[in-house]
Amino acid sequence: MTQWEYLTTPLMIHTTQAILNNWGSEGWELVQxxxxxxxxxxAYFKRPIAGVTA
Numbered sequence: 001m002t003q004w005e006y007l008t009t010p011l012m013i014h015t016t017q018a019i020l021n022n023w024g025s026e027g028w029e030l031v032q033x034x035x036x037x038x039x040x041x042x043a044y045f046k047r048p049i050a051g052v053t054a
Contacts (some may be wrong), residue, residue, distance in 0.1 A: 003049045011041040019043070 008030055011019055019029060020043070031045035036042040 003052045004046045005013075005049050007045040007047075009043050009045070010036065011043050013041070 007023070009019065009023065011033065022042075023045055024030070027047045029047060031044045031046050033041055033043050
């Protein structure tokens with residue numbers, strides 16, 4: 001079974017594409033974008049944990 005690690009990061013409206021491309025190039029897959037508690041956007045990412053097998 002695949003084990004995952006997760007990441008959350010705020011998205012700045014003027015640099016959204018650069019932020020998403022940066023994390024994507026590191027192997028992170030975008031799962032969801034939601035409105036954060038203070039009104040900004042928050043992106044949720046996941047990627048498989050390297051070298052872990054269950």
